[in-house]
Amino acid sequence: MKRLALGILVLALTVGGLPGAALAFDEQAVLICAFRQALGELTCKEPGKYSFLGIRDGVYVYNSHFAKGFADFYVQINGDLAIFSSRVWHGRMPSGRIIRDTGAGCITVTVDPLPCSSFKTARCCGSQ
Secondary structure: OHHHHHHHHHHHHHHHOOOOOOOOOOHHHHHHHHHHHHHHHHHOOOHHHOEEEEEEOOEEEEEEEEOOEEEEEEEEEEOOEEEEEOHHHOOOOOEEEEEEEOOOOEEEEEOOOOOOOOOOOEEEEOOO
């Protein structure tokens, strides 16, 4: 009887995992998503209009059609701050706080959205 109970316990822990264990998530992929949403808030555009180009020297680079042509947008991480910049913004560099919820596998980037933005939250989640 004890062996049966032990076997069920081992099987439950193997299949269900440990109770309360945090989910592992790909933080970089979730950051890419959250930064894209924040850019949408900062420019009143759909986040899907921003193409992620890659990471250069620790800076996340996006591209989108802006004004009369295509422009690059940059996101640099400094501690728990995300600093957004682009040449088309002529020196304007808004920032947002990065809030990591590792237990839920989510990242929120809080920015002050423009009044024209239909998006109010830059939050993405993911797990592996």
